Amino acid sequence: MQVMYDRCAGIDVHKKQVTVCVMVTEGKAVKTELKSFGTTTPELLAMSDWLNSFGVTQVGMESTGVYWKPVYNLLEGHFELWLVNAQHIKAVPGRKTDVKDAQWLAQLLRHGLVRKSFVPPLPQRQLRELTRHRSNLVGRRGQVINEVHKILESANLKLGDVATDITGVSARLMLDQIVGGQTDAEVLADLAKGRLRHKMERLKLALQGKVEAHHKIILAQLLAEMDGLEEQILEVGSEIGQRLSAEQELIERLDGIPGVNQRVAQVLIAELGTDMSRFGSAPQLVAWAGMCPGHNESAGKRRSGRTRHGNRQVKAIAVEAAQAGVRKKGSYLGARYRRIAARRGKKRAVVAVGRTILEAYYYMVSRKAKYQDLGEDYFDRRDPERLIKRLSKRIEKLGYSVTVEPMKVAA
Numbered sequence: 001m002q003v004m005y006d007r008c009a010g011i012d013v014h015k016k017q018v019t020v021c022v023m024v025t026e027g028k029a030v031k032t033e034l035k036s037f038g039t040t041t042p043e044l045l046a047m048s049d050w051l052n053s054f055g056v057t058q059v060g061m062e063s064t065g066v067y068w069k070p071v072y073n074l075l076e077g078h079f080e081l082w083l084v085n086a087q088h089i090k091a092v093p094g095r096k097t098d099v100k101d102a103q104w105l106a107q108l109l110r111h112g113l114v115r116k117s118f119v120p121p122l123p124q125r126q127l128r129e130l131t132r133h134r135s136n137l138v139g140r141r142g143q144v145i146n147e148v149h150k151i152l153e154s155a156n157l158k159l160g161d162v163a164t165d166i167t168g169v170s171a172r173l174m175l176d177q178i179v180g181g182q183t184d185a186e187v188l189a190d191l192a193k194g195r196l197r198h199k200m201e202r203l204k205l206a207l208q209g210k211v212e213a214h215h216k217i218i219l220a221q222l223l224a225e226m227d228g229l230e231e232q233i234l235e236v237g238s239e240i241g242q243r244l245s246a247e248q249e250l251i252e253r254l255d256g257i258p259g260v261n262q263r264v265a266q267v268l269i270a271e272l273g274t275d276m277s278r279f280g281s282a283p284q285l286v287a288w289a290g291m292c293p294g295h296n297e298s299a300g301k302r303r304s305g306r307t308r309h310g311n312r313q314v315k316a317i318a319v320e321a322a323q324a325g326v327r328k329k330g331s332y333l334g335a336r337y338r339r340i341a342a343r344r345g346k347k348r349a350v351v352a353v354g355r356t357i358l359e360a361y362y363y364m365v366s367r368k369a370k371y372q373d374l375g376e377d378y379f380d381r382r383d384p385e386r387l388i389k390r391l392s393k394r395i396e397k398l399g400y401s402v403t404v405e406p407m408k409v410a411a
Contacts, residue, residue, distance in 0.1 A: 004112035009051055010105030011061040012098045013068050015039065020047060021102035022054050023110050032106075034099055039067070044074045051079065060109040062086040062101075063117055072119065082109060083117040118288065124273050127243055131270040132313060134236045141229040148175075148222050156209035162202045167226070170196045174207065179220045183211060240266055247274065250364075256371040257360055258333050259325025267317045274365055282362040289314040291355045307351065318354035326353055332374040333357075339379060 006025040011018050022033040033054065037047040051059065059075060060082040061068055068083060075081055089108055108114045120128070145167060149160050157178070163171045173191040182188060189203035196203070244251065247269055254265035272285070279285040286292045290310015296303040307315075326337035326349075333353050341349035360371060380387050392402040 001111050003110060005058045005110055007055050008058040008060070008106060008109045009054075009056045010102045010107070010109055011059060011071065012101040012105065013061050013064045013071055014098070015067050017098075018044075018047065018071060019098040019102045020051070021099070021106040022051065022056060023106045024054055024056075025110070032103070034102070036098075039070060041070075041074065044071060048075055048078055051075075058082060058109060060084055060105050060114060062089065062105070076122070081119070082114060083119050084114045085117060089114060118278060120273055123243075124270065127240065127270040128313075130236055130240050130243070131267045134233060134240065135267070135313070137229055137233045137236065141226060141233065144222055144226045144229065148219065148226070151215060151218050151222065152209075155211045155215040157211070158206035158209075159203075162199050162206045163196060168196075169193055172223075175219065175223060178211060179216050179223065181216070237263075240270075244269060250274065253364055253370050254361065257321070257325065257357060257364075258328040258331045258373070259321035259323070260357065264317055264321050267313065268361055271311060271314045271317075272361065272365075276362055276366040279362070282359040285362050286355050286358050289318065289358055291315055291318060291351060291358060314358070315354070318358055319350055321357050322350045322353035325357065326350070330376045332376065332378050335376045335379060 003025055007023075009020055009022045011020050016039055017036055018039060019036045020034070022031075024031040024033075035047075035050065037043045037050075057080060059079045061071060061084070063083050063085060072081060072083065084105070089105055105114075119125075148166060152159055152166070159171060159174065160166050165171065166175070170192045173193075174188045177188055177191065185204045185207040188207045189200055192200065192203055244266055250269065251262055251265040254260050254268065255262060260268075276285070279288060283292070287308075288310060290308045290312075291314075292307065294306050294308050322333070322337075325331065325333040328334055333356060336356060337349045337353050339349075340352050344352075363369060364371060375381075388404055392404065395402050
């Protein structure tokens with residue numbers, strides 16, 4: 001088998017220890033060296049020096065949880081790093097040790113039998129961590145809001161049935177008063193502002209509850225936690241905005257896609273970057289994100305077509321944008337969703353629309369173009385004869401004959 005890399009190494013990564021196998025090709029002979037190192041910074045730097053002593057040029061490692069990151073950070077810039085999917089390099093069953101894993105990885109890398117995973121440059125990785133942290137904060141805030149709903153139900157307060165948002169200005173004033181000891185439903189209802197004042201009678205009924213001392217303690221802590229999370233979300237959002245200040249023009253263009261707002265655009269830029277040459281084509285980007293059907297065929301039969309895992313953050317934000325985008329009236333995304341949902345179901349239709357959004361991102365970034373909506377009637381304009389045939393059949397089923405003639409254009 002052809003040797004692609006003469007001096008390479010495979011690293012089996014764990015939390016507290018890494019096992020390294022170096023393979024050096026000298027003529028027809030192969031020299032193999034094995035050594036284990038700890039995962040602290042000084043020990044990893046010593047491993048880097050040890051690899052340099054053999055003249056290693058390529059280093060491969062599995063993408064094991066988050067444990068590959070400190071190794072990658074310290075070796076980056078000194079070697080050509082290959083981060084590979086652990087599923088692609090499984091060794092022979094029954095022969096599982098750290099040493100054999102490292103040897104197997106080095107051997108595969110030596111012959112060029114593994115594929116690199118996409119690892120963005122350091123600034124983009126930092127931006128990814130910020131956007132993912134913000135998503136986690138938003139998720140925690142949602143969890144706290146759900147807990148507020150639960151404690152209100154426990155206290156026989158039906159505020160959530162009348163107020164659309166219990167974190168709004170009016171609801172928050174009422175909650176603060178409840179924590180302060182106010183129990184008069186009329187006084188609490190009088191704090192309503194704006195459109196909520198039209199529901200005064202319902203509010204008075206909803207705010208007649210049985211609030212105990214422990215309810216006030218829990219509610220006060222939940223409101224304080226919610227305030228803290230909102231401050232953190234704003235702080236992280238500000239940092240993300242500063243780091244993406246140079247991409248503001250792109251964010252504004254992406255905002256033209258139905259369902260894509262500034263936050264969604266920031267996440268897409270952080271996860272996908274702005275260099276589309278890494279992916280090669282829009283279908284490859286979609287496949288990398290795990291937003292296209294799987295390909296599983298055997299003996300001439302098509303088996304499961306479920307999507308692959310891909311990038312969870314990209315998939316989640318694309319589905320979120322799709323669910324919002326299909327609600328826009330007169331849009332191509334809405335027409336595409338309804339067309340697929342009728343045949344394949346709503347969930348598959350949302351994934352298909354998410355794929356369309358990712359494809360639009362690819363072309364808008366690579367071509368520096370603006371989003372152009374194809375319109376709700378795109379599919380009708382694309383094949384009018386098919387539409388005429390389908391509608392004619394429906395009318396004929398009702399017992400009517402159909403004659404279709406083109407309209408004469410007035411002179």
